[in-house]
Amino acid sequence: MLFSSITFIYYFLPIALGLYLITPKKYRNLVLLITSLIFYFSGEPIYTLLLVFSSISDYFHSLYIEKHRGTKYAKRALVSSIIINLLALAFFKYIDFFIVLLNSFSGLKLALLNVPLPIGISFFTFQTMSYTIDVYRGDVKAEKSIIGLATFVCLFPQLIAGPIVRYTDIATELQSRVLSWDQTAIGVKRFIIGLSKKVLLANSFGQLCVIFREVPDKSVVFYWMYGIAFTLQIYFDFSGYSDMAIGMGKMLGFNFPENFNYPYISKSITEFWRRWHITLSRWFRDYVYIPMGGNRVSKWSWVRNILTVWLLTGFWHGAAWNFILWGGYFGVLLILEKVFLGKILTRVGRWIPHMYVMLLVTISFVIFNADNLNQAFSDLSGMFLATGEYHQELPIFNSVTLYYLKSYFILFVIAGIAATPLPKIIYTKLLERLFILEPIMVLILLSINTASLVSGSFNPFLYFRF
Incomplete structure (x- = not known):
């Protein structure tokens, strides 16, 4: 259910x-x-x-x-x-x-x-x-x-x-x-916000990802559209589910830990993993990394500890080599940041680190979402215009890509903004003057979500796979 x-x-x-x-x-x-x-x-x-x-x-x-x-x-x-x-x-x-x-x-x-x-x-x-x-x-x-x-x-x-x-x-x-009306109201609002992330955003990007697999006339830009679409889909899908869980917890009198904190505003991969699936990162830190010695060991033992934790993190997500590669990929990036790359990122301004994170995270989720390693390498080669084993004369852009770019452009813009704290900041300031706005917005969102679900729209849940 x-x-x-x-x-x-x-x-x-x-x-x-x-x-x-x-x-x-x-x-x-x-x-x-x-x-x-x-x-x-x-x-x-x-x-x-x-x-x-x-x-x-x-x-x-x-x-x-x-x-x-x-x-x-x-x-x-x-x-x-x-x-x-x-x-x-x-x-x-x-x-x-x-x-x-x-x-x-x-x-x-x-x-x-x-x-x-x-x-x-x-x-x-x-x-x-x-x-x-x-x-x-x-x-x-x-x-x-x-x-x-x-x-x-x-x-x-x-x-x-x-x-x-x-x-x-x-x-x-x-x-x-203790149950209270205030906590229940907060829980209901949190649940509906999570539901909206899932139904209105994640499901829409999920449809684009399905279309991408079915369309034969791909281009380099379409591969990137797919990579970004899945990166947004998995965030809104999983963080939306976490919001719904936390909201229901409050309705029942429980305070569950937060699981996401705007990971796509991160300026390093280290920061990204402090903001993404927070409870999983803490679990591996407290029950695997620290018992192995953490960083209070020799350099090579420390490298071993990080790689072990991240290979296990990847394997936890699924029984396939692409998940293990995905975990190892992040392990290597985290080691590089701790050794030298992190210092460089603090010196190159604000936007370069952010673009660095989003590029590497998008690549990671292309690997993550592949059915196997061959598909992962095929998708990555399509993104980086590699030809040979996987692609022959792949165009940079074509009419099919233009059609779907036009169709989904507004959704990409909305989702990009929604993945930042900006909507919450604006909403909070509006509530300071128009407190009656909150129940109205909650009811409107619930109605829109209900209409979407009644219509029988695309509605999978990604983390059922894990």
């Missing part, structure tokens, strides 16, 4: 919120758990059992860890918990990738299993692992209520695509949270 669907917006969410609000406080976690399981069951009936198993497994592991804290038994329980989580992730997400590798290196011809990918497994697996690790470290006490822990794991607003919420983020609110 997509957040950006009529079924969710006008049926599931109002019913879930209504039941939640009329339920006495001491039973609200149970109601939230049941509605979250129903939400997941609507898309993944069989894999709901995996979600339940994950909750139960980490519940008992965490209790055992806390009981034996400081002993070898606690460490063994932690290792057991991590292995169970990683084995589930490896089997459902990576088993066919590993079979292909084994066949390639051994000459065997093992058949692929074609196991369907459980929605959100990458997200809820990381959440449960962070919980048991934090219990082991003593950063948080083990949750005594299995309903409470299962609610944390299964919480439907952030279950299938983040933000990656740690138990420490909401431990207090799981026990006691």
